[in-house]
Amino acid sequence: MNNNLKLSNRLLTAASFLPNGAYFADIGSDHAYLPCYVCLSDPTAKAIAGEINEGPFDSAKATIRTYNLNEQVDVRLGDGLEVLQQEEVSQIIIAGMGGSLIKTILEKGKSKLSRVERIIAQPNVDARNVRRWFYENDYILTHEAILDENDHIYEVLVADKVSDSNPYSKEFMEKELLFGPLLLRNKSAVFKEKWTLEHQKLTKVIAQMRNASTPDSSRIKLFEREIAWMEEVLKDEKQSPK
Structure with a gap:
């Protein structure tokens, strides 16, 4: 070639x-x-x-x-x-x-x-x-x-x-759309690095939103759900996405 x-x-x-x-x-x-x-x-x-x-x-x-x-x-x-x-x-x-x-x-x-x-x-x-x-x-x-x-x-x-x-499951589809259903199956080192960084960024965003004069509670709730997903995904145990 x-x-x-x-x-x-x-x-x-x-x-x-x-x-x-x-x-x-x-x-x-x-x-x-x-x-x-x-x-x-x-x-x-x-x-x-x-x-x-x-x-x-x-x-x-x-x-x-x-x-x-x-x-x-x-x-x-x-x-x-x-x-x-x-x-x-x-x-x-x-x-x-x-x-x-x-x-x-x-x-x-x-x-x-x-x-x-x-x-x-x-x-x-x-x-x-x-x-x-x-x-x-x-x-x-x-x-x-x-x-x-x-x-x-x-x-x-x-x-x-x-x-x-x-590749999607009906029950966990929103989570799989965020992380990638196929990437979730492998959870490579780069995948974990990405979502560790995203967890840090989103944690700061939520803290800033809570300190706002009029916090957007519905948006904070959505972000908190994503934070929980990230923490679950970043666990070392090999398990199916939930």
């Missing part, structure tokens, strides 16, 4: 969930490093690099020229999934944004998803929002990864349109 293009670990992880011969869109592609990396690694792959801003759009075109990938990678300027034609791609990657923005992009672009078999999302924050959108729109969460890179913890979520499995 003649591929001297380097990707961050979070993007490498996202790209690893693409099948051979993928025809995919990378939304918010920036310099188009991810689609170029994939197409250099797999000559049968094709990609659309979507970018909303002209500066990164021009950078993406320059990257594609550098690696002679004009036949495999098409760069398009536009907002979210608007860059796609109907039934054009089979996979979509959206990486490096907040979960709320990823959810908005998917919701606004639902009409372009009829042929999309797999969505790979790498939210920088608020993965719960993305998991919920997948669930509500019949995309089944089939893989989750968590990694630490440059002092930031990232999650990668993979959802398929057709799958025999449902």
Whole structure:
């Protein structure tokens, strides 16, 4: 493989969930490093690099020229999934944004998803929002990864349109949406690190809310429930999520 293009670990992880011969869109592609990396690694792959801003759009075109990938990678300027034609791609990657923005992009672009078999999302924050959108729109969460890179913890979520499995339980679904039903099964060291930090942050938030002149008791109660979940998850005993 003649591929001297380097990707961050979070993007490498996202790209690893693409099948051979993928025809995919990378939304918010920036310099188009991810689609170029994939197409250099797999000559049968094709990609659309979507970018909303002209500066990164021009950078993406320059990257594609550098690696002679004009036949495999098409760069398009536009907002979210608007860059796609109907039934054009089979996979979509959206990486490096907040979960709320990823959810908005998917919701606004639902009409372009009829042929999309797999969505790979790498939210920088608020993965719960993305998991919920997948669930509500019949995309089944089939893989989750968590990694630490440059002092930031990232999650990668993979959802398929057709799958025999449902990773959620009715009784504990809200908890599983927060932590990730598949990540909960393994509770890796990085997973525990993330939720130890989140526990510390949320504890401080609750303390500040209680000291407010008019405390929001309903919101405090919701956060206290999440704190209890975190404490439960961080226990060393190996047990099923509750």
